[in-house]
Amino acid sequence: MINLLAANWGDFYFILFAGIACIFAVAVLLTSNVVRMAFYLIISLGATAGLFFLAGAEFVGAMQLMIYVGGTLVLLIFGVMLTAQSRFISMKTHPRDWLLAVIVGGSLLMLLLTAAFRVPDWHNEKHAQDAASQLEMADSKTATPLGLALTGVRVDKIDQGDEQLKEGMSGYLLPFVIVSIHLLVVLIGAAYMARAKRAVRVSQDEETEEEEANPEQDE
Amino acid sequence: MAEFINSMIGQEGATFGYVVAALVHCVLLLHVVAVGALIFIWLERKVSGRIQDRLGPTRVGGKFGWLQTLADGIKLLAKEDVTPDGADQMLFKLAPYISFAASFAAFLALPFADGWVANNINSAVFFVLAVLGLEVFGVILAGYASGSKWSLFGAMREAAQVVSYEIPLGLCVVVPVFLAGTMNLVTIGNMQAGWFSNWFLLHDPFTFCVFWIFFTCATASVNRAPFDLAEAESELVAGFHTEYSGLRWSFFFMAEYGSMFLVSGLGVILFFGGWNGPVPIMHIIGWADSGGLTGYLANLAGCVNFMLKATVGVTVMMWIRWTLPRLRIDQVITTCLKYCVPLASACFIGAVGWEVLDIWSPNHLHLGAAPAHTVNEKWATAPRGLPDAIEPLMPESEQHSKDGLLPESEQPAPEQAETAGVSQPARTSLLSASSQQEESP
Numbered sequence: 001m002i003n004l005l006a007a008n009w010g011d012f013y014f015i016l017f018a019g020i021a022c023i024f025a026v027a028v029l030l031t032s033n034v035v036r037m038a039f040y041l042i043i044s045l046g047a048t049a050g051l052f053f054l055a056g057a058e059f060v061g062a063m064q065l066m067i068y069v070g071g072t073l074v075l076l077i078f079g080v081m082l083t084a085q086s087r088f089i090s091m092k093t094h095p096r097d098w099l100l101a102v103i104v105g106g107s108l109l110m111l112l113l114t115a116a117f118r119v120p121d122w123h124n125e126k127h128a129q130d131a132a133s134q135l136e137m138a139d140s141k142t143a144t145p146l147g148l149a150l151t152g153v154r155v156d157k158i159d160q161g162d163e164q165l166k167e168g169m170s171g172y173l174l175p176f177v178i179v180s181i182h183l184l185v186v187l188i189g190a191a192y193m194a195r196a197k198r199a200v201r202v203s204q205d206e207e208t209e210e211e212e213a214n215p216e217q218d219e
Numbered sequence: 220m221a222e223f224i225n226s227m228i229g230q231e232g233a234t235f236g237y238v239v240a241a242l243v244h245c246v247l248l249l250h251v252v253a254v255g256a257l258i259f260i261w262l263e264r265k266v267s268g269r270i271q272d273r274l275g276p277t278r279v280g281g282k283f284g285w286l287q288t289l290a291d292g293i294k295l296l297a298k299e300d301v302t303p304d305g306a307d308q309m310l311f312k313l314a315p316y317i318s319f320a321a322s323f324a325a326f327l328a329l330p331f332a333d334g335w336v337a338n339n340i341n342s343a344v345f346f347v348l349a350v351l352g353l354e355v356f357g358v359i360l361a362g363y364a365s366g367s368k369w370s371l372f373g374a375m376r377e378a379a380q381v382v383s384y385e386i387p388l389g390l391c392v393v394v395p396v397f398l399a400g401t402m403n404l405v406t407i408g409n410m411q412a413g414w415f416s417n418w419f420l421l422h423d424p425f426t427f428c429v430f431w432i433f434f435t436c437a438t439a440s441v442n443r444a445p446f447d448l449a450e451a452e453s454e455l456v457a458g459f460h461t462e463y464s465g466l467r468w469s470f471f472f473m474a475e476y477g478s479m480f481l482v483s484g485l486g487v488i489l490f491f492g493g494w495n496g497p498v499p500i501m502h503i504i505g506w507a508d509s510g511g512l513t514g515y516l517a518n519l520a521g522c523v524n525f526m527l528k529a530t531v532g533v534t535v536m537m538w539i540r541w542t543l544p545r546l547r548i549d550q551v552i553t554t555c556l557k558y559c560v561p562l563a564s565a566c567f568i569g570a571v572g573w574e575v576l577d578i579w580s581p582n583h584l585h586l587g588a589a590p591a592h593t594v595n596e597k598w599a600t601a602p603r604g605l606p607d608a609i610e611p612l613m614p615e616s617e618q619h620s621k622d623g624l625l626p627e628s629e630q631p632a633p634e635q636a637e638t639a640g641v642s643q644p645a646r647t648s649l650l651s652a653s654s655q656q657e658e659s660p
Contacts, residue, residue, distance in 0.1 A: 035363050039310060042356065059342045066349035070385075073356055077378045 013054050021047035032092065038076035045069050059146055150176045244337035248326045252319075252477040257288045259476040263537050270541040298465035303366055306462065310364035315463070315470035318357025322477040325350040329484050330405045332494040332521035333508075343404040344396055347485055348389065351440065354478055355381040358442070358449060361471070362459035373458025377442060377449035380551055384439040384446075387559035391433035394426055394570045395419045395489040404485075408493030412507075415497035416581040420490040423580050425569035430490045432563050434532075437482035439551070441475065444540035448548055476533075483532025484525065491528055494521030 024044040028037050045068045052061035148154075152171040261276070264287060268275025276284025302311055328343040328350075330336035340346050355377055362374020398419055399407040411417045420430050439446040450458035460471050487493055501507040501517035508514060546554065573580065 033307070035307070035360070036310065039313075039360065058340045058346065062340075062342055062346040062349045066345070066352065069356075070349075070352050073352075073359070073378070074382060076359065077375070077382075 010054070014051065017047045017050040017054060020044070021051070034079045035076060038072055038079065042069050042072050045072065244327075248323065248337060251326060251480070252323050252473060255480050256473040256476040257292070259479065259533055260288045260291070260472065261285060262534065263540075266534065266537045267541045270538070292469065295465055295469045300465045300467060301462075303462050305366035307364040307366065310360050311462075312467070314357045314361035314364060315467045315474075316357075317360060318354050318474040319470045319477070321350055321353035321357060322474040322481065324353075325478070325481050328404065329481060330408060330488065330493070331525055332518045333409060334405060335518060335522055336405060339403070339405055342402040344392055344402045344407075344485075344489075347404075347481070348385075348392065351478060351481065352381065352385055354441075354474060357471075357474070358459050361463070362449075365459070365462040367462055369455045369457075369461045370459050373449040373451065373455050373461075376451075376548055377459065379548070380442070380446060380448060380555075381440055383552055383555045384436045384559070387432060387555060387563045388436040388440055390560065390563035390567055391429050391436060392485075392489065394429045394567055397567075397571060398422060398426070398574060404488050404493075408488050408495065411492035412495045413499050413502065414584070415492070416584045417495070418490060418492045419582075421581040423570060423573040423578070425566040425573060426490070429563065429566040429570065430486065432559055432566065433486055433490070434535075435554070436559055436563075437486060438536055438539065439555070441478040441482055443475075443479065443536050445543040445546050446551055447540075447545060448551060451545060453545075479533050479536055480529055483536070484529040486532055487525060487528040493528075494518075494525040496521075496524045 021044045024040040024047070027040040028044065031037055031040065045064065049061045049064040049069070052058070052064055145154075149171045150173065152173040154171050261284070265275040265283070267273075276287035278284055279290050280286025302308060325347045327337045328340045328346045330339070330343075336343075358377045359374045362370040362372075362377070365371070395407060396402055399410050401407060411419060415421070419426050421427065442449055448458075450460070452458075455461070460468055463471065499507070501520055506513040506517040509517070
């Protein structure tokens, strides 16, 4: 019981979630069944969301669930709908694809690892403790600063002393609007492309029929 | 709660208290889902019976057949757990648990009274919607892994339906979130404290319409009739759970009734004032926010109030199920894309216009006896609060919050003047904040 009291449950849950995320990410590679792949991927992404919740970034965690897990769901549906030849779909990966994937994924991993190990908190014990003490600020309050940053107020950078730098801290309103417009254009484009072509032909036919039926009226 | 347990054992900040608190919350919520399912299945039988001019269960447990579901549960326990030969064994066995876990996890962010919530997440509305969307995953896996074409058909229909209905559902939820200026469900509930005129349902005609769209989309997203295409007994045997039997089958039903209660509860908090009744009895007799035993009793009454309202929502869903015929898949998608989405968008614009133009609404009435539009963030900020240590880190934001640039959730809990009418409507400061931000670029 004393051990239970003294145990560092934060570390325990971090290792648990990180372990789940890593193990199931590897499982995605090792299985050949598309639906199982999607299932493992969702568990891996869900565990990543758990890491965000553990860090107190609840908005980002919910975002992770909504976008990535929901996105994988749609991927799964299309995977089944478009590739269902037999009862359970299995994918054979060509060795050439493995090689390409290892090159791309490996280089990205190298990049991320070198970036991660440059974080000073990882080398300096005292530094890490200072950072941990400041983290409480973000506790359960991340959504409001995020929302304000998107509408043009960076609350976290508001006490920036340097006047020149301060101008660059005006939030993400412009990127936000650009992305919104972009999404709107994509949506309209998708609706236009997915529109039934038959409907167009029918209306043209109707027009031609009308024209044929009463050609004099048009003139 | 964790602080309370830690103070009992005399260790500040020990993880033990947090673990015990987490267990207590989980067990309580598990009972909401499981016992709720017991009661709602019995209610469904009675409601369907009465609608079809029958009696429904009458014998088990003496009167009214109130133990019928328990008897069914024991029967289900005794049934053989069959897994088809052609099934994907692992996914087939896991699917019911995924459905149930998703339905259960969403309850973590659902408050039952002022501050009575397992985890007071700042973006709770978003969290609930995100987790609710995961429930369909269990259904799709179940349909696919069964290795039966009926199941696969059911799963694909469910997928198409839920993915489409998430859009109007999100649009509807945005309206009360916009009016409240926060995604915190506790704050949204507290903002509607007082008489029924403070409910967001009565804010303006658009929010009134939005609620019905919300209810339609919520019914569709929890896969209830007339949107129960995934089951469609007349066409698909039993849809996605054709191959299931015994306890695994019942897990799907616990998940279904759990999410019915969840979306009803969400609707109650967003539109019907949550735990704040039509008549603020606890405010009139002065027990609300009084702390101590009377404050606890007021909260308990609020919890009962919330449960009753959510149960009414579930009952209406049953009423609809036994009244309307099932829609075809094209009608389901038409309802979503051609009616719900445009209507919800129009109502959203209308509600925003109403609020920005500051047109009169019943929410502006001050009927006395209860504070109108005072946001009670005491619980939300008191245990964690803004520690003194970080205040020097963000002094400017503090100032801005006083100017009304930040929503109330950033402010330290104000000592609220409880007299009606005197209290500054929190809404106006939010409004000025939004208008300032619109003008700032």
